[in-house]
Amino acid sequence: MKWFKQHWWLPALLLGVLMSGPARAQPAKRRAPAARVAAPAPAPDPPAVRAKLFQAASLISQFKESEALAVYQEILSTVPTHYLALWQSAVLSVRIGNRYSDETRKSAYFNAARQYADRAMLLRPEGGESNYAEALALFNQATLYSAGARLAAFRDLRSHVYLATERRPDLPEAWQLLGRWQYRVAHYNLLERLYSKLVLGGVPEGGDSREAIEHLEKAHAMAPQNLQFCYDLARMCRYQGRRRRAIEVLQEAEKIPPITSDDLVISRLCRKMLPPLERADARRSAKPSPASAPEPALDKVPPPADSVGKKESGPKRTAAGR
Template structure:
């Protein structure tokens, strides 16, 4: 089960900032910079995109879009470091930005997803008790995301991971969770719930290899060889134009898993 939640390290290239002074852009400065940040993110220049979003936040503490995007980028970038200190720095900043965005609009899909992602990220570098506490908070934000945007593929994916984690708690975790909640008040999660959520993620974005890989791992944990192979075959059939080292690594792992079953 641990393989499903293990972050894949990525080499990240630090490039110079392309940010223009905000004052020089006049009243439309925020819109210009938001567009610039979006373009940089689409080009996989996430460090530069984050710098732009944080420049906007420095000038406008209540810029909702910049807060949400900066939060998500800090969560994603924190996963790429191997030492917990740097991870925690990024994840804590991600949570702080997400909380500010959530206070501005608590029913928006972006702010709810940013909160869920930041909590999930912090959970990975927390002790057992705090990890369970953070995990217990995630579900409400995922529900908020999907209530606002039922087609949010990343939220469905995270919900699938949440269901899988909750469905496979060990005895000590179950006991601690019951104590925290005063009894398991929430509906028990199942692997079937996890599979459904993962399939919804794939439905809304069939081009994300991570969704297939995580679904295949769920089937592998369930000893369902046929479903695992079928999921991996679906992933390979997409013939995706892989752009990042993470995507290339995921493709390699999918192929290795599939080959192991076909021997």
């Protein structure tokens, strides 16, 4: 009794635990889904930033991409989290870097593009523009990597390029990049497939030549005056044996006047690709097919003596079928 008097609080504690135990074990009541609160709209840009954005867009329309990149960098020096300036800086850095043959300069621009894209991804992880910029930077960085790192980059950019086309289906560059990625993955060689399966967890899903051509066709339809789209589509069609379609696209490219030095290079590549395809198509058209070869005039050929009165049959193979 003395012990119970000294520990009078213990029964009350045990009773409380016993009473609270079943209540905790009961499943929580299903709550009605809370209404999704819309993200607050970004604050409007100050007049000085708007003026610089207009200046950068004007420079891009004049194909002065280095100057436009410098203007976006000025914006980011005052507003480091400006989404438009970040993803546009990433895209412009890739374009400028691709003009250099020196890998050191290429790498510097591609690394800068990746940094801009990463910062844009932090702001909008599911944004179509940020994911496109990230995929574009990864795709071009991969061209400078070793084989294993390149395959890892192709694996990592998959989700970004699919999300870019999902969120920005009006962006033809995103469809072009998706098509190029799909075609590259579809044509992994044996060693690349083995490495991907043993080290990277498998070959990325989505590599398909037919879908790649479909997506390049979509990009070309959205921007028919883009010479790079024409060249990529024609090459894929040529590799897949679609010679007639490749010729059509290249003939369209001949009518597009090159504006920039990049356009001039691509235009020359298109003109160089066209004549061999036209010659091959002409040879194929001139060669008579077995179905269209003329049948010999059997009525002018006397039948053998032992076949008189029997049903005559035509020759088993035509001259074109030998």
